[in-house]
Amino acid sequence: xxxxxxxxxxxxxxxxxxxxxxxxxxxxxxxxxxxxxxxxxxxxxxxxxxxxxxxxxxxxxxxxxxxxxxxxxxxxxxxxxxxxxxxxxxxxxxxxxxxxxxxxxxxxxxxxxxxxxxxxxxxxxxxxxxxxxxxxxxxxxxxxxxxxxxxxxxxxxxxxxxxxxxxxxxxxxxxxxxxxxxxxxxxxxxxxxxxxxxxxxxxxxxxxxxxxxxxxxxxxxxxxxxxxxxxxxxxxxxxxxxxxxxxxxxxxxxxxxxxxxxxxxxxxxxxxxxxxxxxxxxxxxxxxxxxxxxxxxxxxxxx
Amino acid sequence: xxxxxxxxxxxxxxxxxxxxxxxxxxxxxxxxxxxxxxxxxxxxxxxxxxxxxxxxxxxxxxxxxxxxxxxxxxxxxxxxxxxxxxxxxxxxxxxxxxxxxxxxxxxxxxxxxxxxxxxxxxxxxxxxxxxxxxxxxxxxxxxxxxxxxxxxxxxxxxxxxxxxxxxxxxxxxxxxxxxxxxxxxxxxxxxxxxxxxxxxxxxxxxxxxxxxxxxxxxxxxxxxxxxxx
Numbered sequence: 060x061x062x063x064x065x066x067x068x069x070x071x072x073x074x075x076x077x078x079x080x081x082x083x084x085x086x087x088x089x090x091x092x093x094x095x096x097x098x099x100x101x102x103x104x105x106x107x108x109x110x111x112x113x114x115x116x117x118x119x120x121x122x123x124x125x126x127x128x129x130x131x132x133x134x135x136x137x138x139x140x141x142x143x144x145x146x147x148x149x150x151x152x153x154x155x156x157x158x159x160x161x162x163x164x165x166x167x168x169x170x171x172x173x174x175x176x177x178x179x180x181x182x183x184x185x186x187x188x189x190x191x192x193x194x195x196x197x198x199x200x201x202x203x204x205x206x207x208x209x210x211x212x213x214x215x216x217x218x219x220x221x222x223x224x225x226x227x228x229x230x231x232x233x234x235x236x237x238x239x240x241x242x243x244x245x246x247x248x249x250x251x252x253x254x255x256x257x258x259x260x261x262x263x264x265x266x267x268x269x270x271x272x273x274x275x276x277x278x279x280x281x282x283x284x285x286x287x288x289x290x291x292x293x294x295x296x297x298x299x300x301x302x303x304x305x306x307x308x309x310x311x312x313x314x315x316x317x318x319x320x321x322x323x324x325x326x327x328x329x330x331x332x333x334x335x336x337x338x339x340x341x342x343x344x345x346x347x348x349x350x351x352x353x354x355x356x357x358x359x360x361x362x
Numbered sequence: 363x364x365x366x367x368x369x370x371x372x373x374x375x376x377x378x379x380x381x382x383x384x385x386x387x388x389x390x391x392x393x394x395x396x397x398x399x400x401x402x403x404x405x406x407x408x409x410x411x412x413x414x415x416x417x418x419x420x421x422x423x424x425x426x427x428x429x430x431x432x433x434x435x436x437x438x439x440x441x442x443x444x445x446x447x448x449x450x451x452x453x454x455x456x457x458x459x460x461x462x463x464x465x466x467x468x469x470x471x472x473x474x475x476x477x478x479x480x481x482x483x484x485x486x487x488x489x490x491x492x493x494x495x496x497x498x499x500x501x502x503x504x505x506x507x508x509x510x511x512x513x514x515x516x517x518x519x520x521x522x523x524x525x526x527x528x529x530x531x532x533x534x535x536x537x538x539x540x541x542x543x544x545x546x547x548x549x550x551x552x553x554x555x556x557x558x559x560x561x562x563x564x565x566x567x568x569x570x571x572x573x574x575x576x577x578x579x580x581x582x583x584x585x586x587x588x589x590x591x
Contacts, residue, residue: 101537106553130536131550139427144435145453145535244553251555268555 098125098306101146103137105153106244107216108176108293110267111326112151118322119313125306133242135213141166141298148301149310151175151293154215158294171297175314176328178291179262180219180283183247186256187279194281197257198229206236207249207258216243219288220259226287259283262327285329293328372539373547374566380455380543381523384462388470388519391463396474418468422528429461430532453535458543461533462523469518477511478504510585517578524571 104112109131116127130147132140138157141147142164150167152158155174161167182194184203191197198206209217217239224230238254240246243261250258265280295314301307313319320330399411417425432439433452439460443451451457481504489499505512527545534541536550544567551560 103535106550109550109554128538130538130542131553132531132536136531139430139532140453140535142434143430143437143452144440144450146450146537147535242553244555247555248552264555271556 098123099128100125100148100301100304100307100310101128101130102149102151102310103141103145103147104129104131104151105134105137105293106131106242107153107178107261107263108151111176111263111323111328114326115314115319115322118318119310122313123306123309125309127310133213146300147298148304148307149295150298151295153178153291153293155292155294158296161296161298165299167296167298168302171311172294173311173315174292174331175295175319176293176323177285177331178216178219178293179285179327179329180216180223180259180288180291181262181265181280182257182283183250183260183265183280184257185250185279186253194283195227195229197281198224198227198233203256204236205238205249205255205257206233207240207246207255207260208237209240209243209246209259214240214242214246215291216246216259216261219283219291222288223259223283264327266325266327292331370538370547371566373542373544373563374570376455376540376542377524377544377567380458380462381520383459384466384523385470385516385519387459387463388466389516392467392470392515392519393474396471397478399471399475400478414471415468417465422465422526423532425465426461426529426532429464429529433457433460433533452533453537453541455540458530458534458541461529462526465526465529466519466522469522470515473511473514473518474508477508477514480511481507510582513578513582513585517575521571521574524567 102112102116109129112129116129120126130137134153134157137145137147137150137152138161141150141161150158150161155172158167158172162169162172182197184197187197187200187202191200197203208220211217211221221230224233238249240249240258243264246258247260247264249255250260260280262280262282265278269278295311297307297311314323324330395410395414399407399414430452431437433443434440435444435450435452437452440451443449443456447456449456451460485503485507486499489503490496494502525545526543527549530541530543530546531549534543534546536542536546542550544563548560548563548567551557551563
């Protein structure tokens with residue numbers, strides 16, 4: 060019995076000390092989460108829209124006093140996290156599939172979904188100095204050993220690139236040159252590092268890079284005709300937990316406001332014109348951000 | 363929040379907290395487990411050893427995916443934690459500690475088990491026969507004998523958690539100030555094409571890891587020469 064007791068004595072002081080440390084850590088955490096404002100909006104954003112969002116967030120925060128907490132990731136991973144209860148209020152995806160699924164399953168507020176920007180596909184060739192008369196000529200050039208394309212099964216820009224190659228009728232000729240990036244960011248890195256001579260990337264990447272670096276090489280790119288690929292609709296939804304979060308609704312309104320739209324286009328995204336795609340953008344409070352809360356619900360789509 | 367040359371150092375701070383807390387928890391849980399594995403004759407020994415080694419074999423994304431389901435709002439672990447504390451487990455700092463403990467478990471248990479197995483048990487038994495209590499034996503006989511294994515366990519557990527990426531990518535949610543550890547922050551900077559910031563964070567992590575390892579191997583060598591004398 061004596062042995063048993065001493066064993067316990069040995070364990071308890073250790074346990075007590077570490078428990079105190081654990082409790083301290085826990086308390087610090089509680090203070091942190093307690094310090095968060097009620098008007099905080101947690102935004103999950105697809106990586107390709109992170110840089111524009113950071114700039115839009117500054118403007119939004121200055122205008123409204125609300126705070127945006129931004130978490131970036133791939134659309135698929137963020138989707139899995141949202142389904143498993145991640146504390147996000149707004150989801151800005153790189154496509155329309157995941158937002159749609161969230162809306163159907165009830166994880167997103169019905170009617171809150173809209174296209175905040177249209178991805179613009181470009182063919183980027185920082186190393187090619189000569190002039191070419193057509194994109195096909197660039198793609199089939201002997202100087203091009205490697206063409207970087209994002210994985211078409213997961214990345215919308217990759218799917219659009221493959222679609223473009225097929226429409227141009229060169230896919231079979233050049234498919235051996237293709238290297239696949241995990242996503243459009245990695246695809247950009249392949250070209251930036253010189254591992255691939257050319258690549259299909261997002262126009263927004265070129266623009267945000269040329270904003271931060273005055274580098275002439277960024278400017279060698281061709282914008283792909285939108286008729287060659289199905290539109291890359293980057294959609295936003297309000298998530299279930301933010302149903303009563305006025306700040307989150309206000310942020311979505313802001314994205315659709317004149318200021319928000321101007322910022323989005325300045326980063327190289329297209330916008331949906333009224334009538335083209337039913338997105339809820341049409342006739343929402345485009346200018347007046349004070350409409351928050353009503354604009355979204357009014358535009359619930361008919362099934 | 364610390365700011366160094368305009369760079370947010372918070373992810374580094376969170377990573378240090380995470381790695382320290384993980385090692386602490388793992389020592390408390392892992393040492394008894396390692397002791398048991400070292401001396402048991404139970405038929406559950408082999409299955410338990412296999413389970414302990416699983417995180418070594420599983421790709422982090424697989425582990426992370428299972429943990430995400432287990433710790434999520436609909437998972438058993440998530441629901442239990444929420445019932446106990448009122449907070450969700452996944453996408454919180456505590457969730458990261460839990461996930462890291464699973465992820466780094468073999469890195470703490472295996473060196474400890476090896477150290478316990480390699481102990482001179484005669485010294486332990488001699489201490490007992492001389493009337494030393496179990497706690498005194500543990501502190502004065504066992505710990506000095508296994509201290510190098512203990513150091514290895516602490517360093518490997520700490521370092522492995524420091525470099526954790528795949529699991530946290532799945533269960534962390536990349537929330538700044540809470541679950542955005544340094545590896546995730548670097549990844550995000552690379553994704554956002556901010557290669558400069560990514561390089562600064564990476565260099566910080568590299569330098570820090572090198573200093574930690576340098577100190578540890580220094581201490582280890584010191585002990586080694588001490589033992590020879």
